[in-house]
Amino acid sequence: MTQFLNKINQLNSKINQPEITRQVAEINQIIAYLNCQKILTQAPNRLGLLPDESEAILQRVGASKAPTLKVLNQLLNSVRQFLSINYGLWSLPNLQTVQLLKQELHVNSALEIMAGNAYWSQALTAVGVKTIASDSLEWAKTSSTGSKPVMQVVDLDAAAAIKAFPKVDLILCSWAPNFTTSDLLAVRAWKQYNPKSHLLFIGEKDGATNSAAFWHEIKLHKSPQLRKVNQSFLSYDFINEQIFEIEHEI
Known part of the structure; x- marks a missing residue:
């Protein structure tokens, strides 16, 4: 360093x-x-x-x-x-963006899935959103940063966490891996257990994050509110990082 x-x-x-x-x-x-x-x-x-x-x-x-x-x-x-x-940080949160998420999407409670070291959970908590961080913690077994979360992380995979905490306003996933279909399993769990909440994925469409099947199958919800949030979250490098919302089907 x-x-x-x-x-x-x-x-x-x-x-x-x-x-x-x-x-x-x-x-x-x-x-x-x-x-x-x-x-x-x-x-x-x-x-x-x-x-x-x-x-x-x-x-x-x-x-x-x-x-x-x-x-x-x-x-x-x-x-x-x-x-x-x-x-152990792939996506860099900031207070302006999480404040806008809270304000524009009317979020009081949140669940971060695949949270890693829980930086986004820390940011949401800082603006007054009651946030639970969760991760299967498999990656932490082989990473030197795996023992350095910035807040407590519940040991649950994405689908299990969504089932376990079904009453949150927001489910957030930052930089889902592109070599598994855990992202699609999370979407299916969301539809089953908490479809009225906002489900957001942070990453690069058809790029560095999420499975190819995910980008092929999911439908994105585009709203003025999320557009305003993304204006505060312009990518700082060559990766076109954005916040995406999954379309509600109810």
Whole structure:
């Protein structure tokens, strides 16, 4: 962890350009917040450089610094990977987004399934939503971060948790794996045990998260309320991360 931060700060001092310095400061702030188990106030701005941005910087600092800039940009684009390895955190919650979820969807209680280290549960709790975090905890057996949840996690798989806690207003799943159909099993359990609640999945459509069968079979509910929530949750890297709601069938 320290090595990543030291490297990115050292390279930033060599390039010394305001648009990169802003990004590096934001990364330092994210890590400082996580180390104190605090939640970001709002989503980070975009990290990493587009090709034209990189070219413009090179014109200012000189071609001799191209290797330095390339390595620095790789690090800027590796923040999500860094967070997953060091914190068991794939999706970065923020207070603005969870406050909007509470307000726009009229949420007072929530269940997070496949919660991992329960960062989204922590964020929902911080804005006054009574939240239960649940996970099968299988991943924790082989992960160095598996013993570092930020709040208590109930040992239940997604479908079992939905059955066990059927009276919540919101069921939330962040970054369901793309190599199982546990996401579809969760949807089926939701339809059976708590179909009046909001069922949200955070991830990338037809991309890094959820099974191919999930994206093929489910129907998404698009609403002005969720659009407003997503405006506070713009992805900070090349993964098109969004919040999706499953369409109600009742």
